[in-house]
Amino acid sequence: MSIGACGTPAGKSNGVGVKPERQYEADLLPLVAAYEADAAAAQIPVAPEFRRQLVQVIWQDDLGQQGDETVLGRCERFNENHADPEMRFRTVKIRKPDAEGYVGRIKLDALTLKTVVYHELGHCLHDFRGHLPEATHQIMSAALPKERFQSFHELLHQHFTLLRSRS
Numbered sequence: 001m002s003i004g005a006c007g008t009p010a011g012k013s014n015g016v017g018v019k020p021e022r023q024y025e026a027d028l029l030p031l032v033a034a035y036e037a038d039a040a041a042a043q044i045p046v047a048p049e050f051r052r053q054l055v056q057v058i059w060q061d062d063l064g065q066q067g068d069e070t071v072l073g074r075c076e077r078f079n080e081n082h083a084d085p086e087m088r089f090r091t092v093k094i095r096k097p098d099a100e101g102y103v104g105r106i107k108l109d110a111l112t113l114k115t116v117v118y119h120e121l122g123h124c125l126h127d128f129r130g131h132l133p134e135a136t137h138q139i140m141s142a143a144l145p146k147e148r149f150q151s152f153h154e155l156l157h158q159h160f161t162l163l164r165s166r167s
C-alpha cells in the first residue's frame, strides 16, 4: 500500500510565481486540527512558520502511480528559498475515493484516511524529508501494510518519538 511518492526531496523545491488561495476541504480540516493537537500533546508542536505555509489541503482525482501502487497523498513544497517568506507555501493533496469509498483496491476508510493525512502532514508540517524504509512500518514509511492502520495509537507514538529525535 503506497501512501507515498510524496514530499519534495530536499533542495528540489517547485518554483511558481503565484501563491494559491487558501483552501481547506471541510472534511479534511478536522484531521489537520487533530494532527496539530496530537503533535502538541506529544510535545513536538507544529512550527507556526510551516502552519502558515500550508495553504491547501484538498482532494484530488488523480495523483498518479508509484510503481504498481496508486498514490494516496502528496505534500508539495513551493518556492522554498524565496526571498519573500510570504511566497513560500505548501500543499497537501489527498486522492479522492470513488462513490464506494475506494481508491483502486484500497478502501479509504476513516482510519486509512487519517493515516494518509498524518503522513502528508509529517512532510508538510514537520518538514520530514524522504521516507523511512518500508520495513519500519511507521507513519513516515512510504508504504504501510493494512494491519498497521489498526494500531494507530502505536503508530502515532512512534511517529512523534521519531520527530522529536530529529528536532
Ligand SMILES: [Zn+2]
Residues within 6 Å of the ligand: 003, 004, 005, 006, 007, 119, 120, 123, 130, 131, 142
Ligand atoms: Zn511521503
